[in-house]
Amino acid sequence: MDIRSGLFYIFASVLLFSAFRVITVRNTVHASLFLVLAFFQASGLWMLLDAEFLSITLVLVYVGAVMVLFLFVVMMLDVSVDAIRVGFWKHFPLAATLGAVVSLELAGVLMGGFRIGVARPMALPEGLPTPQGIENLGNLSNTKALGILLYSNYLFPVEIAAVILLVAIVAAIALTLRSRKDSKYQDPGEQIKVKASERLKIVKMAAVIDEPSLPVPASVAEGGAVAEKPKS
Numbered sequence: 001m002d003i004r005s006g007l008f009y010i011f012a013s014v015l016l017f018s019a020f021r022v023i024t025v026r027n028t029v030h031a032s033l034f035l036v037l038a039f040f041q042a043s044g045l046w047m048l049l050d051a052e053f054l055s056i057t058l059v060l061v062y063v064g065a066v067m068v069l070f071l072f073v074v075m076m077l078d079v080s081v082d083a084i085r086v087g088f089w090k091h092f093p094l095a096a097t098l099g100a101v102v103s104l105e106l107a108g109v110l111m112g113g114f115r116i117g118v119a120r121p122m123a124l125p126e127g128l129p130t131p132q133g134i135e136n137l138g139n140l141s142n143t144k145a146l147g148i149l150l151y152s153n154y155l156f157p158v159e160i161a162a163v164i165l166l167v168a169i170v171a172a173i174a175l176t177l178r179s180r181k182d183s184k185y186q187d188p189g190e191q192i193k194v195k196a197s198e199r200l201k202i203v204k205m206a207a208v209i210d211e212p213s214l215p216v217p218a219s220v221a222e223g224g225a226v227a228e229k230p231k232s
Contacts, residue, residue, distance in 0.1 A: 004048055007044070008048055011041045011042075011048070012045065014037070015038055015041035019034075019038050021034040028074045029071065029075060032070055033071070036063055036067050036071075039063045043055045050141075053146055056143075
C-alpha cells in the first residue's frame with residue numbers, strides 16, 4: 001500500500017464517520033458542521049483521484065456557499081429538537097426497513113467492483129472530440145482539459161447556461177427589491193439630489209416653562225430661603 005492508498009482510506013474513514021454523525025447528532029448546528037467536514041473529506045478523495053476541478057468546485061460551491069447558508073439559516077431559526085423528535089419511534093420501523101433495503105442494494109452493487117488494491121487516478125473518457133491544436137487531452141491536467149473542451153467544442157451551451165444564470169440573478173434581485181406596502185426602502189437618486197442647505201433645518205421655537213407638579217412653599221415663592229435640616 002502506497003501513500004495515495006493510505007490517504008484514501010483515511011479520508012474515506014473520516015467521511016463515513018462524519019456522514020454517520022450528521023444523521024445521529026442531536027444539535028442541528030453540529031450536524032451542519034459534520035456535513036462540512038464530510039464535504040472536505042470528499043474533496044480530498046477527488047484530489048487523490050487527480051480530479052482537482054471537482055475537488056475545488058466541491059469546496060467553493062458546497063462548503064463555501066451552500067453549507068454556510070444552511071448553517072446561518074439553522075442558527076437563525078433556532079430549531080427545537082424536542083419538537084422534531086415527536087413521533088420518532090412511531091415511524092422508526094418503517095424508516096429502519098427502508099434504510100436496510102437501500103443498504104443491501106448498495107452493497108450488492110458495490111461489492112462486486114469495490115476490491116481496490118491501489119487508488120488509481122481518474123482518466124478522461126475516450127471518444128471526446130479533440131479541439132484543433134491539441135494532440136491529446138490525456139496529457140493535460142484535469143482542469144485544463146475540461147476548460148479547453150468547455151470553451152471550444154461546448155462554447156454555445158456554456159454561454160446559454162451563463163445567460164440563464166444571469167436572468168435568474170436579475171429576477172431574484174427584482175423580486176427582492178419590488179415595492180410592497182410593508183417594505184421600507186430608500187431611493188439613492190433622491191438622496192443624491194439633496195443639497196447641503198436641505199440637510200439641516202433650524203427651527204425657532206418659543207421657550208415653554210412647565211408648571212411645577214408639587215406645591216411651592218410660600219417662603220420660596222416670596223424669594224426667601226428654606227432652612228436645611230441639620231444632619232445628625
